[in-house]
Amino acid sequence: MTSLAFPYPLYLVISERDCKHQSFLEVAEAAIRGGVDLIQLREKDCPDEMYFLKAERLKELTDKYDIPLIINDNLRVAMEVKAFGIHVGTTDIPPSTIRKAWKGCKSLGYSLEALDQLDTEETQISDWLGVSPVFKTQTKEDTLTEWGLEGIRNIREKISKPLIAIGNMNIDNIAAVLEAGADSIAVVSAICSAKNPEKAAFELKNEILKTI
Numbered sequence: 001m002t003s004l005a006f007p008y009p010l011y012l013v014i015s016e017r018d019c020k021h022q023s024f025l026e027v028a029e030a031a032i033r034g035g036v037d038l039i040q041l042r043e044k045d046c047p048d049e050m051y052f053l054k055a056e057r058l059k060e061l062t063d064k065y066d067i068p069l070i071i072n073d074n075l076r077v078a079m080e081v082k083a084f085g086i087h088v089g090t091t092d093i094p095p096s097t098i099r100k101a102w103k104g105c106k107s108l109g110y111s112l113e114a115l116d117q118l119d120t121e122e123t124q125i126s127d128w129l130g131v132s133p134v135f136k137t138q139t140k141e142d143t144l145t146e147w148g149l150e151g152i153r154n155i156r157e158k159i160s161k162p163l164i165a166i167g168n169m170n171i172d173n174i175a176a177v178l179e180a181g182a183d184s185i186a187v188v189s190a191i192c193s194a195k196n197p198e199k200a201a202f203e204l205k206n207e208i209l210k211t212i
């Protein structure tokens with residue numbers, strides 16, 4: 001069930017490439033109007049300067065609506081735009097390095113790909129964990145095995161940190177994933193590929209609110 005420690009039940013992960021029908025800024029604004037609680041900018045293979053420009057424009061928008069902005073992978077960009085936080089995976093800059101370098105980081109997310117990560121310092125010093133992936137997804141194919149509902153239940157029993165479910169999250173599986181112990185639902189395509197991202201976000205949020 002959603003924990004008050006992570007009051008962002010609908011989490012949008014956005015990139016320019018994943019937005020199929022509108023610009024990423026238009027999708028972000030529509031999604032915020034629809035009820036998204038937090039946005040992560042995830043530009044892959046993007047030079048720092050371009051990443052910074054996109055992050056800066058998105059930060060103006062998220063500030064306008066008072067929505068936290070998370071930057072994926074890039075510590076320099078996250079610090080320069082004064083983001084709310086950063087998300088990193090097991091092959092990125094380690095959380096311990098981020099803590100030392102960025103005292104202003106308010107939220108540090110870390111991907112959980114295997115159970116043996118639970119006892120590590122990197123997991124312990126992170127604020128929340130991305131359950132990576134709950135289900136296989138074409139949006140990101142370089143993942144290990146899917147956790148499934150049983151995997152979420154198992155992680156939930158072992159650690160009290162907020163769990164962000166990611167990987168093929170959609171209107172049909174949100175309720176089961178929250179009931180299994182996730183605190184937040186992170187989506188890319190359910191919003192970025194939608195013809196009407198505001199409506200898609202509204203429906204996802206409603207489904208979440210019915211469950212929590």
Ligand SMILES: Cc1ncc(COP(=O)(O)OP(=O)(O)O)c(N)n1
Binds near residue numbers: 129132186
């Ligand atoms: C909320 C959330 N969870 C997991 C991820 C994946 O991060 P990572 O494993 O570093 O992979 P990339 O996103 O960098 O390709 C995420 N971004 N967000």
Ligand SMILES: Cc1nc(C(=O)O)sc1CCOP(=O)(O)O
Binds near residue numbers: 132133166187
């Ligand atoms: C960014 C990301 N990280 C994942 C992980 O498993 O760590 S899956 C993913 C993409 C999720 O996209 P969609 O909502 O379209 O399935």
Ligand SMILES: [Mg+2]
Binds near residue numbers: 072073087088092
């Ligand atoms: Mg990463």
